[in-house]
Amino acid sequence: MESVRFKNRTWDVAADLRFPEGFDKTEKYPAIICAHPISSCKEQTAGNIYAQRLTELGYVTLTFDASHQGESGGEPRYLEDPATRVEDFRCAVDYLVSLDHIDADRIGVLGVCGGGGYATNATMTDHRIKALATVVGANYGRLVREGGLAALEAIGQQRTAEARGTEPVLTTYCPNSPEELEQAGITDIDVVEAVDYYRTPRAQSPGSPNKLRLSGLEAAFGFDAYHLADKLLTQPLQIIVGSVPGAFGSYRDGFELFDKARSEHKDIFVVEGASHYDLYDQPDAVDQAFTKLEPFFKENL
Known part of the structure; x- marks a missing residue:
């Protein structure tokens, strides 16, 4: 594995480039960009689970920290900006096609959780991506719209305060600890398992500090990852979801994308008994996902 950097506008995006066993720099390889979930980083599921497995199958993989987050540059920090997240993918493709050992006609993308939504949006307009x-x-x-439009008033007030010199407010994506979760009385499976994944030794990482800039949330309310998928998303598409639904809504989002996508070659696979976070790192669920992912990328890259 090699630590690399590529540009998005004026800042560096930090990434890990993995090479398959027996890598020969004189040959051309297919490549897969692996995108991390919202609040995550390149060292968690996108990198140490999915990129690692795909590299073992013979692909060069690229996993990056989103701009404004992790080891990547971009100011302000802890910003979750959909347009910039989508542009990260285009810049990642720019980087890959500049490498002599990458076959520019065999580049795919795999996105986990929110990274899957962003990957879909990027794939619609970057047809250098051949499989999603x-x-x-x-x-x-x-997801943010379901939290209620009243939040836009608070966000607007915070932006006004910051414009007048107040320090930015940093909120969290999920409770900071199992103890905070218990005190909040939250029992939804996605939130409970988010805390277990991100805020315990299971997967806790310095690149994923559970910090979100509140005043930057306005853009997300107007973002629809699947807008125009019925017109622009034509590449082969493989969707993996777990059968156990939760508040984050990935089960229904998966079926919405499947129904909307213009792709002639598309498939949705439900991993029975698996929750959202089971598909992050639990061996049985991930193994079942790869029963579809392995032949999908082999056929389309």
Whole structure:
């Protein structure tokens, strides 16, 4: 594995480039960009589970930290900006096609959770991406809108305060600990398992500090990851979801994308008994996902 950097506008995006066993730099390889979930980083599921498995199958893989997050540059920090997240993918493709050992006609994308929504949006307009797979892909705009439009008033007030010199407010994606979760009385499976994944030794990472800039949330309310998929998404598509639904909505988002996508070659696979976070790192669920992912990428890249 090699730590690399590529540009998005004026800042560096930090990424891990993995090479298959027996890599020969004189040959051309297919490549897969692996995109991390919202609030995540390249060291978690997108990198250490999905990219690693795909590399073992013979692909060069690229996993990056979203701009404004993790080890990547971009100011302000802890910003979740859909347009910039989508542009990260285009810049990742720009980087890959500049490498002599990458076959520019065999580049795919795999996105996990919110990374799947962003990957879908990027694939619609960047047809250098030849195949798209989503694992519990979620539409971030839909998710924040379901939180209620009243939040826009608070966000607007915070932006006004910051414009007048107040320090930015950083909120969290999920409770900061199992103890906070219990105190909040939240029992939804997605939130409970988010805390278990991100805020315990199971997967806790410095690149995923559970910090979100509140005043940057306005853009997400107007973002629809799947808008125009019925017109622009033509590449082969493999969707993986778990059968156990939760508040993050990846199960229904998966079926919405399947129904909307213009792709002639598309498939949705439900991993029975698996929750959203089971498909992040639990061996049986991930193994079942790869029963579809392996032949999908082999056929289309």
